[in-house]
Amino acid sequence: MSDTTDAQPPEGFSADWLALREDADHRARNLQLTHQLIEWTEPLDNLHVVELGAGTGSNFRYLSPRLGHAQHWTLYDNDPLLLSAMTQRLRGWCDQHGYGFRADAYSVQVDAEHFNAQVTWQQCDLANSLTTLPLAEAHLVTGSALLDLTSAAWLELLARYCIFHHCATLFVLNYNGHVQWHEPLRTDAQITNLLNAHQLKDKGFGPALGPQAHAFFEENLSIRHRVFTGDSHWQLDHESLDLQQALVNGWGPAAIEQDSTAQPMVAEWMEQRTAAVTEKQSSLQVGHTDVLGLPPSQL
Ligand SMILES: C[S@@+](CC[C@H](N)C(=O)[O-])C[C@H]1O[C@@H](n2cnc3c(N)ncnc32)[C@H](O)[C@@H]1O
Known part of the structure; x- marks a missing residue:
């Protein structure tokens, strides 16, 4: 799911919001698809990855240690504030895991026993510039919590462009519309x-x-690739109360923006949900679907 699942606020997605959801995102990801991707990348010596809508690099932090290899990542996002937080987020992550870390203005080198990765990033409005991205070199095109923000025309173009360049694709944490609270409210x-x-x-x-x-x-x-899908639902229990409250605070205004006549119902819902979160009596499943596409093998 991409701010407030993700009803994108006018100011964009904050680094704080992305940090708040990162643990839940990583716990939710579909392991079967991750393993299929790992298997697919095994014969490659150098893995070139392009990431779309990368934020502060959460998807890189999840995938790179699991993929192994020498890796080259190019991360794209249109938000300069998120990209400017990248170096610090990656430095903290490397410190936490004991990985080697070197940085200059627009790139970071991560060195670990079982993988190493060169990471560069660029500001780019992907809405209008998809086909200018250098996919000819890429083995994998990936993104996290992005697809649900995009349109049919853009998704069609993304699929066509990845097929054209024989890239594998992994797009994870796509919000699928299913939300289940416990205890339920009317x-x-x-x-x-x-x-x-x-x-x-x-x-x-x-x-x-x-x-x-x-x-x-x-x-x-x-149309051309073998495609696999799997659940990646957020399971938010008592360890995720801050995230649950952030969702209540985001979904209420989004619901009112959609239908202003619903304001009294929404206000009551927000009050009841906030009380349940405060009393640690709330848990929640938010439905997501991951999609993996593998190109036909080239003989
Ligand atoms: C829900 S956030 C997910 C960020 C990151 N992938 C993660 O999982 O933490 C969606 C990301 O898409 C980026 N984005 C939205 N519209 C974009 C556009 N037109 N071009 C490039 N990036 C965009 C946002 O800046 C944000 O970083």
Whole structure:
């Protein structure tokens, strides 16, 4: 799921929001698809990865230690504030795991026993410049919590461009529209319906496909690639109360923006949900779907 699942706020996605969700994202990821990707990359000596909508590098932090190899990552995002936090986030992560770390202005070198990675990043509005990306060298095109922000036209182009360049693709944590609270409230379904309608607003790529984005991408990619999908639901229990509260604070206003007549219902829902979170009586599943595409082997 991409801020407030992810009803993108006008100011974009904050580094604090991305940090708040990172643990839940990493716990949620579909292990079967991760392993299939690891297997697919095994014969490659040098792995070239292009990441779209990279934020502060969460997807790199998840995948790089698991992929092994010598890796070259190029990360793209249109938000200079997020990219400017990259070096510090990667330095902290390397310190935490005992990985070697070297940095200059736009790149970082990570050295560990079982993998090493050169990471560079560039500011880029992906809405209009997808086909200018250097995919000819890339083995893998990846992204996390991105597809649900994008439109049918953009997803079709992404699939076509990845097929053209024989790139594998892994797009994870695509919000799929299913939200289940415990204990349930009578008004949960109304809130989720308003949220899912709000997801379809234009996030800069044209009218967003929101919860349908992963299936549309899968359909377009499967014209040529073997495509696998798997659940990557957020399971938010008592260890994730801050994230649960952030969702309540984001979803309420998004629901009102979608239908202002729902304001009294939404206000009551927010009050009840906030009370449950404060009393540690709240847990939540947020549905996501991961999509892996593997190109046909070239003989
Ligand atoms: C939900 S965040 C996910 C960030 C990161 N992938 C993660 O998992 O932490 C979506 C990301 O897409 C980026 N983004 C949104 N629209 C974009 C555009 N038109 N071009 C490039 N990046 C964009 C945002 O700046 C943000 O970093």
